[in-house]
Amino acid sequence: MTVIATESLSKRFPRVTALDRLSMDIGPGVTGLVGANGAGKSTLIKILLGLSPATEGHAAVLGLDVATSGGQIRERVGYMPEHDCLPPDVSATEFVVHMARMSGLPPAAARERTADTLRHVGLYEERYRPIGGYSTGMKQRVKLAQALVHDPQLVFLDEPTNGLDPAGRDEMLGLIRRVHTDFGISVLVTSHLLGELERTCDHVVVIDGGKLLRSSSTTDFTQSTTTVAVEVTDNDTHPDGTTALREALAARGVATHDDGGGLPGAGHTVLLEAESEETYDLLRDVVAELGLGLVRMEQRRHHIAEVFRAHDEQAAQGEPEAAPGAAPEPAARNATAATAAAPATAAAAEQTGGGRDAR
């Protein structure tokens, strides 16, 4: 079953091409739509809601043509905009009840669904207070609730983690995951941060300059490797547990290497190739012998960011970068060359995100 299907969908404005012959099929589940600012994400959502006609091509949402059945689509779809959209002087309950009625729910059902939905997104007593006094995290929950209150089959979430702190981000991402797993509602979530979608989505679609760059499932993006990542604590006999582990493993003939990813805590992570099940046993025994605490031992996964390595290498070889969000860092990009391309991309993505939040 296909939830969203587009076929050579194009949208041209007098001076820019927002979407350029975009063809894709999106199935049920949580789908991430990734792209820099101006990549065409919002334009795509507008077309899919039947609010803006495509210049050419076709699109269907839940099997309904966007050009002719906009009203029917909007009855079955929820939309959470990127920007603020809440009046400060009414309570969350009043606001969401009104929005439920605007989706066609009778008054009694609207009230009941509002109470349920607000509870599911994690708003309790505060829902009777005016929205003006809410934190950003609570406002995002109200925005999500108004998109879910009429029990849609599909929701479009436009940058739902914008402006949230790391803890708030995690909670929102967990909530989005639950929208699909617990509520059975398909989700199309946009973001310009790849790292977020890696944990949340079943499928990721990357667009850039209105073109489809890549579309595949998250497991394809982040297949398991045979590399094992280990993190240990220090103790009195071994003030530097990581080094002690490294030496002990080297003594047993197991080669280790550093985590070159440059991620936080990289210096404290030991990577080694797991040749068989016995490697895990050996590791356990060594750590126990040294009397260290085992913080983490896991199969390392590829990060989605690494997927961009290939694309970025092309960019570094002189092909001009189309995405406006990435434009300010061409020098940094070329300087980092191929070996360090992945972390550079990640950093660039984070910077774009930061800039947008600050705005």
Place this chain on the structure above:
Amino acid sequence: MPADSTQIHNIGYRHYDGQRLGRAYATRSLFSQSLRGAYGLGRSAKSKVLPMILFGVMCAPALIMVAVAVATKANDLPVDYTRYAIVLQAVISLYLAAQAPQTVSRDLRFKTVPLYFSRPIERVDYVRAKFAALSSALFILTAAPLIVLYVGALLAKLDFADQTKGFAQGLVSVALLSVLFSGIALLISAVTPRRGLGIAAVIAVLTITFGAVSTVQAIAHEQGSDSAISWLGLFSPITLIDGVQTAFLGATSAFPGQEGPSAGTGVVYVLVVLALIAGSYAGLMRRYRKAGL
């Protein structure tokens, strides 16, 4: 107490498979929410204060007149039904200046409009619901004192046929006034999302035009060019209503020297009123074309 009855049950997510009433119902919901909002109902206590005070101010003179008429056993009410809204036009302007921005600019300022348009209703439904809501709110404000006058007149045992005719003419006049004034005020508020600016702009348009028109009319009257007076009335909303009701609804004009338009000129008045209503509707439709998402 058995253990199982004290458990907290997490009932989980429940799907909704009841009715979905669609676009017409959603439009009606928006209408009733906006109409209630125009009197501060369903909003904070603070936002009820001004509309309720203005409603009281609008009705108080009618109550006093009725009391006087009943006590003195007068043969007629001190003010005509058609004249009442003209006399209290300042209250109407204040009400519109406060409530028109509330009706439309709030949605624009807090960017709630995209949430409406991501639901079954279309742009035309939104504009119609808002237009109808403010017109109805203004009609309630202007018709309520007429009802007070009419009931009072009947209690004072004034001539029934006379009073009923006057009352009906008054209702038609304030209905026209409500639609015309709402259209103008909504359009002004929709292009100025900043609330303070909207309030000032609405008051300015309604009162400055009236001030200018009546000044020029007074000068024309002084200089004896009486035919100019009725044509000048075309240039402000309240004198337009005055002209229409003088020509067709048996009212005596508030123009200097009571030089209201004749039936022939009155047709022009009606056409201008209708053109303004249609124009403000078209202007609103145009305004929301870009406000989508």
